Amino acid sequence: MSKADLRRLVDLTDQLNQYAYQYYVLDQPTITDAEYDQLYQELLALEAQYPDYVQADSPSHRVGMLAQSGLEKVTHETPMLSLANAFNQEDLARFVASSQAASEGPVTYVGELKIDGLSVSLRYQDGRLVQAATRGDGQIGEDITNNVRTIASVPLKLPEPLDIEVRGEIFMPKASFLALNQAREDQGLPTFANPRNSAAGSIRQLDSRITAQRKLDVFLYSGVFSPDLGLASQSQMLAQFKEWGFHINDQTRSLTGLADMWDFVEEMTSQRHDLPYDIDGIVFKVDDFDQQAQLGHTVKAPRWAIAYKFPAEEQATRIRDIEWT
Numbered sequence: 001m002s003k004a005d006l007r008r009l010v011d012l013t014d015q016l017n018q019y020a021y022q023y024y025v026l027d028q029p030t031i032t033d034a035e036y037d038q039l040y041q042e043l044l045a046l047e048a049q050y051p052d053y054v055q056a057d058s059p060s061h062r063v064g065m066l067a068q069s070g071l072e073k074v075t076h077e078t079p080m081l082s083l084a085n086a087f088n089q090e091d092l093a094r095f096v097a098s099s100q101a102a103s104e105g106p107v108t109y110v111g112e113l114k115i116d117g118l119s120v121s122l123r124y125q126d127g128r129l130v131q132a133a134t135r136g137d138g139q140i141g142e143d144i145t146n147n148v149r150t151i152a153s154v155p156l157k158l159p160e161p162l163d164i165e166v167r168g169e170i171f172m173p174k175a176s177f178l179a180l181n182q183a184r185e186d187q188g189l190p191t192f193a194n195p196r197n198s199a200a201g202s203i204r205q206l207d208s209r210i211t212a213q214r215k216l217d218v219f220l221y222s223g224v225f226s227p228d229l230g231l232a233s234q235s236q237m238l239a240q241f242k243e244w245g246f247h248i249n250d251q252t253r254s255l256t257g258l259a260d261m262w263d264f265v266e267e268m269t270s271q272r273h274d275l276p277y278d279i280d281g282i283v284f285k286v287d288d289f290d291q292q293a294q295l296g297h298t299v300k301a302p303r304w305a306i307a308y309k310f311p312a313e314e315q316a317t318r319i320r321d322i323e324w325t
């Protein structure tokens with residue numbers, strides 16, 4: 001392999017990853033699909049010619065791999081906790097009172113949309129994605145690394161050689177869900193009931209080439225990392241994750257207490273149907289990590305977070321449920 005070919009292969013890999021980041025994470029495409037495709041074809045040709053030089057973060061990993069026999073089990077070194085629920089303003093008032101009583105100093109909160117998908121853990125070693133796993137029961141999940149590699153907004157390589165685990169929610173955007181169900185109807189296949197079910201089915205595929213066609217996405221919202229990184233709060237962590245190229249939800253708010261928590265609930269209750277993804281509530285978290293540590297967690301859930309759940313909507317009559325005769 002000539003030095004010029006190797007340089008071209010590496011440059012194309014980096015360029016295409018940058019274009020994909022602009023398109024899928026920043027939602028600000030900088031080249032046309034045709035230009036991207038032309039560069040991508042040039043890279044595929046070089047990779048076919050020099051398979052030993054395919055880069056770990058090559059976009060050609062996004063198309064998925066051959067079928068596996070089954071999903072391996074993965075043990076979470078740090079358990080993936082679940083969330084206690086709140087159903088009304090009184091429940092939130094209790095959460096605010098108890099979190100303030102058990103913390104030193106004033107407590108501020110972060111409000112995050114509760115994405116209706118499935119939790120995932122992404123482990124990076126030396127800045128490269130080495131493993132992705134479902135939450136499972138919080139202790140044991142399933143290895144979905146090959147499938148997660150096909151999710152365009154998941155960085156395969158970080159800008160720094162970090163050893164870090166980040167956690168978030170994999171979801172299927174409403175547009176992808178509608179297109180998928182339309183295609184399945186056209187093929188006489190059963191349709192999925194909702195985006196969450198279709199995301200769960202898509203991310204647990206044994207053949208990640210199928211996952212690659214499902215156009216999944218992910219928002220990251222927590223992590224397991226060394227205190228050396230100097231991240232002191234949820235809001236600071238999210239800003240740093242964004243800088244590292246992770247997809248972070250843009251509706252996250254800093255909140256001072258019950259009043260603006262409830263304002264946020266009311267605002268998102270009216271806006272939720274206009275969002276391009278399903279949410280089933282709002283997650284409120286104590287912002288400061290030291291205060292989170294003071295509050296600790298029960299076996300199942302942190303005391304420093306709570307999930308306000310939107311009231312279940314009476315299922316609007318589906319057009320096909322109407323008796324026309």
Ligand SMILES: NC(=O)c1cnc(OC2CCCC2)nc1N
Nearest residue numbers: 081112113114115169221222283
């Ligand atoms: N579905 C979500 O959008 C969501 C889920 N979980 C969390 O936080 C974890 C981290 C600590 C316990 C729960 N945040 C979220 N935004």
